[in-house]
Amino acid sequence: MTPPLPLGEAQARLLGTVEPLAAETVAAHGAIGRHLAEPLRAARTQPAADLSAMDGYAVCGDDLEGPWAVDGESAAGHPFAGTLAPGQAIRISTGALMPAGGGAVLLQENAVREGNFLKLNGEGVPSERHIRRAGFDFRAGDALLDAGTRIGPAQLALAMAAGHGALAVHCLPTLAVLDSGDELAADPANCPPGKLPASNGAMLTAMSAPYAASIRRLGPVPDTMEAMLAALESAGDVDVIVTSGGASVGDHDLVRPALEHWGADIDFWRVAIKPGKPLLLARKEAQWVLGLPGNPVSSYVTAFLFLLPLLRRLGGAAEPLPRPLQLPLGMALPAAGDRTEFLRARIVAEALVAVDEQDSSALRALSAAEMLIVRPAGAGPASPGDGALAYRLENGGIA
CATH class of the missing domain: 3.90.105.10 (Molybdopterin biosynthesis moea protein, domain 2)
Structure with a gap:
């Protein structure tokens, strides 16, 4: 059996062949x-002309000592129509157009005004620093x-x-989310013993919503080849199909054989990550298919690392992968295994602390997590205070 792909190679294989939609x-x-x-x-x-950055009085740039006669006003949207001469000043508001001849602004708190007579209060003088020059933010053509x-x-x-x-x-991609498994119950409020609520589809739909034009829910699909093929056929018009469950090697794991029977080409199957090893990528003409594991945490982590980047890349993102942060650990961690591990974690006192339960079925622990700590394959033990890479789960890890 072909060994699992390293995470970076699998993501490169996925994103390296994806072109943004029209x-x-x-x-x-x-x-x-x-x-x-x-x-x-x-x-x-922007700004299209010189503007005052403060409330105060506009004066000539070579007349900074006063006194001045106040001869008008420039308010935002209502500019002063005349031209300032030495010995003149106008009242001016933040964001208002500087008058012709105006080269400095006296702050309101540095002015003493008696009627139309204006002088300094000894705390400051007019300055061109209080002017936002035309084009200081950007100019046409920038x-x-x-x-x-x-x-x-x-x-x-x-x-x-x-x-x-x-x-x-x-354009944003269209998506079909397919739950598979005889053990799944569509109604979480009516789930008999031996069944599980079909929560993965709802989770994947919620994760994908910001990056998809439309999302179609399919399933739960029974563990039969006929049902799986019918579900795939019903999604033949979307850009991406994501399945949850059935991507492993058990007797009832039908996603891979169904995709091959449907005419899809399998690009890779299995990635060296924990959780989430049984991850499948396939393509049929212009359609992409991701087969995610059925365990809910595995499904979440693989969607975070592969589904969301795929949707973002189809939607035109220049940088579709989540962005890691470097943060200190707030606890010791044992050596990692032979796969890249993603530990659910919280931030406690500005440090990363893994949640107690890391089982791939533990939704309660996942819901308490804010971060995914990245433990590279083969990494040695880590101590409190050591730096670690982590992904923020909020906003798909991109903000």
Whole structure:
């Protein structure tokens, strides 16, 4: 039997052959969570003109000692129409347009005003430091965001400030989530002895929702070849099929033979990770199929490491893999085995502490976890205070 693939090689085999889906243009506010299909350049200059950064008074740049006569006002959206001369000042608000001839701003707290007469209070003088110069953020034509950038709230604000009401983004993939196993009960409130609630499909659907255009739930599918083939056929129009359970080598594990009978090509089967060794990747024409283990923690971890990156890459992400953090350990850890291990953990006093139960069926422990500690294959024992790589489970590990 072919040995399991190392994690990095398996992820490279998956992502190295995935091309993002086609692009579409959507309203900018509808692009949240999507990935840019082309670089974004500024269509305007920001700010378009010199603006005051503070509340106070605008004066000429060569007239910094006063006194001054206050001859008008510039408010945000309501600029002063005249030109400042030495000896003149205007009231100015934060974000308001600097007047022609204005070269410095006297802070409100440094001014003494009596009627239209303005002088210094001895605490400060007018300064050009309180002016936001035209183009200090960006200028028309500047490169702002690379293709493949995910649009979040800050990127949306940047795009709109740069003059873009619509953005070219990659389409999101469609997904089918297939639970398999005679032991699964569709209704968790009506689960007789000898059965298990079909919770994996709901978990995988929730994990995938931010990265998919639509998700179709299939199953629970009985452990028969006919039922498995019928389920696969019913999902023949989606971009990705993910199965949970049936990917191992037991007598009732039918995912691999069903995929081969269906006409899919198996790329790899089994990855050297714990939990999650019986992981399968297959392809049928333009469709991708991931066969995940049935144990819920194994299903979660393999979805985190493979399914979500696949969906993000199809959606155009330039960096689809989760991003590891370097954090100190808050406890000792034994030597790792011959597979890369992922320990469910919490952050306690700014350090990583593995939860007590690491069994691949333990959902209570998984629900208490915030992080996955990465223990490379063959790693020696670790002590409290040692640095360790870990993935934050929130937001699929990308933020």
